[in-house]
Amino acid sequence: MTVHKETTAKFLETIRKVKSYEEALGVLYWDLRTGAPRKGMDTRSEAIGALSGDMFKLSTSPELGEYLNELEQPAAQEQLSDIERKLVSETRKDYDRSVKIPPKLYQEYVVLASQSESKWEEAKANNDYAGFQPYLEKVINYTQQFIDLWGPKATRYDTLLDQYEPGMTTAELDRVFGGLREQLVPLASAIAASPHQPDTSFLGQKYDKQAQKAFSLFILNQMGYNFEAGRLDESTHPFATGLNPGDVRITTRYLENDVTSALFGTIHEGGHALYEQNIMPELIGTTLCTGTSMGIHESQSRFWENVIGRSKPFWEQYFGKLQENFPGQLDVSVDQFYRGINVVEPSLIRIEADELTYNLHIIIRYEIEKMIFNEGAKAADLPAIWNDKYKEYLGIVPPSNAEGVLQDVHWSGGAFGYFPSYSLGNMYAAQMADTMERELDGFWNLVGRGELLPIKEWLTERIYKYGKLKSPSELIQSVTGKPLDPQHLVNYLERKYKDIYKL
């Protein structure tokens, strides 16, 4: 018994140290993206490399393997707390995944991924898919090797999905994305054909940056973002980073000619941040102290950004305040504003897409990734496949690869299996909102009165506080009483857009 206690202590100490390194690296990355001087980059990269290397050694050490072996024994398991047991099983997953890749192979891959990312940047700027293709081929090839080493699941692509959404499978995604696609494609067509198109002209003025910032800070406060446990900065690409629950930082980007960019960017990152700020203190210092999956994380950013932030009750409460920040510039009714920020248009670029068509962008990427890893599609085939699918689902064909297959960074760095998280987020969010509408008394009245804290509390009690203690599927089941069901997102979008477009 004492033996297990000692091993448990050593195990927890190792995890705490891994977490400390992760936190230090988190600060270094945050710093790089929020204004670190250009000329210090090379030396900083070396420091990041040194720390990452030591963290990797620690998290793949034979000692850690021995602690796991011992703590997985039934006699030891019995003595562990629930948190410790979960920490052992999660650490086992990470450990096995890491030790299965030979360090030399991983090193080669890291170098390749970094080259491939800069090559992609160049290729996108020059619309040069041919220049990027050999790098993409190699990245795919390494990823195939990793699948072999990790071990294929029901399909080869499942092994990749599991990295970002534990337990998610191709079969499940086929089911939910199939349901989405069938209903969203006709809805998008009906919207395009509606004579009641919103006016968006008033949005494109010059909006003072300081006033945008003031409103961002105001809205974060309204959401219950804790500024004693975070800060708001600027970066080219907005992000949230949870260093620990007491330090969860967000960034946004102020575009002078687009008041909605910082507005919804801030609410989106604020949603991610609320998740990380409200994880229970018992998980601090463990690797369970973060969101349970990319999809669930995204559900929180999108719940706050879209379900709440693009709703009519929200703007009935806050539009006056927004107008005050930009005197004379938003001289429209709240209804016009609401319709303007909810315009739906088939477009080429995912990150600029609206709530509805966004999902079609994701489904296209999902289907292509499946073709690569389950059906052997080659890098050379991707531009044609891409363009065909855009024609089929969105009715438009990219005039160039730069606006098509080259638009996203993800594949260049080997992040295959990541894209589905975005739409999973939308589906989880709609399903949770459906439950919330039924369980939280007067939900939309709260939003309409700007009483957002009870909503944050509801999410904290059911989702945030658990960190990684529950898996994504356990979480959606426990919150909503059933498994993921894409119909909630379809219902939500239909209700919203049938009203806006008078269908």
Place this chain on the structure above:
Amino acid sequence: MTVHKETTAKFLETIRKVKSYEEALGVLYWDLRTGAPRKGMDTRSEAIGALSGDMFKLSTSPELGEYLNELEQPAAQEQLSDIERKLVSETRKDYDRSVKIPPKLYQEYVVLASQSESKWEEAKANNDYAGFQPYLEKVINYTQQFIDLWGPKATRYDTLLDQYEPGMTTAELDRVFGGLREQLVPLASAIAASPHQPDTSFLGQKYDKQAQKAFSLFILNQMGYNFEAGRLDESTHPFATGLNPGDVRITTRYLENDVTSALFGTIHEGGHALYEQNIMPELIGTTLCTGTSMGIHESQSRFWENVIGRSKPFWEQYFGKLQENFPGQLDVSVDQFYRGINVVEPSLIRIEADELTYNLHIIIRYEIEKMIFNEGAKAADLPAIWNDKYKEYLGIVPPSNAEGVLQDVHWSGGAFGYFPSYSLGNMYAAQMADTMERELDGFWNLVGRGELLPIKEWLTERIYKYGKLKSPSELIQSVTGKPLDPQHLVNYLERKYKDIYKL
């Protein structure tokens, strides 16, 4: 031969890694002091502890000891470059210093120092020397043990001085501080008795913070501070931190009711930063890539702040620009402004003291530290000693210990031997300025025209680029052609203040 090459490579790699850890920790400390959220502090401290511990292990590892043993052999020394040889000898000094302290003793001391610092803060706020005294006694006691372990030099206090100013001795400081004290005490008295006291009333208005910031950025640009290799932020206590020559950050503090605080604070930290930004690239990734001593570092901040920044030619060039930043607020002549920023007054608080009396504050601390470590003065005796010396050198007696012996943080954290650096900086700066006046054609005309870059170049070629390659005494000898001579500071101060006070 190949053997030495391999050892050299391993040695350099170890040093690079130590340096990487130092840089990562530097970012974490910078972050803590420039706005890290309060609630994340505990977890962040743990991360800092983990990294510091690993860095200490690395820099005291038996392997590093073996590399040093081998590379110190004549056969190996022959094969090393100048930089490598210097790196071996400097690393040996640090290594021996670190390994001589038993880890357990050091650990106890770190805990004590941290407790003592918070006790000091409390004691200062409550004017409670008795509450602080037992902690100070313990800190002194540990420091005495460290002197025994490191080995006393000519005197016990010399061992402490050597930490901050390598090679500096009590004998040398007695010589230079003796010269200073004898001449500055009567000069300060003559100034106090002068009927020509400057008017400072115009300085105490409300000065817009954004305008202060704009002028800080302007002056840093004029000095040749490279914003691609640095950034300016805010913190309660201004500081400069050289993470690597491509990333040297400074902070300042904007007081609305005192336009001179940020102004001279920025120039001061800018001087520190110019030193670190201009170290030769060959030293990057080595522990030689920093200023050679605290005193030489301080000479650069004080050269820029006082010799240049409080000079008449400087303001003949820049006062108009300063006035533009504060329309209607600085409605005085440049001569009135110059006299106003150079007022001399005996005062109780070191950090608020002028250029002249500042040195008397330092001499008092130096004499007390010497009494503690060379003559056995006790913590209980310090308030009385302190007050007597203030009466003797400055003609004033602190009305409370809070404004006397408790005013500085240094002793609470065990930084004995540090204070002399400040006045060494003043003396080095004056001596270098004397050489510069003779060697740099039309030096004061350059300042008067705002052509500061040739001055930065001159300092780079003679001081900055060498980092720690030259010791402080080698440096002052090579720059000025002779050893440290306090007479230059006395001459500089006499010339300046006899004019201002019409003595």
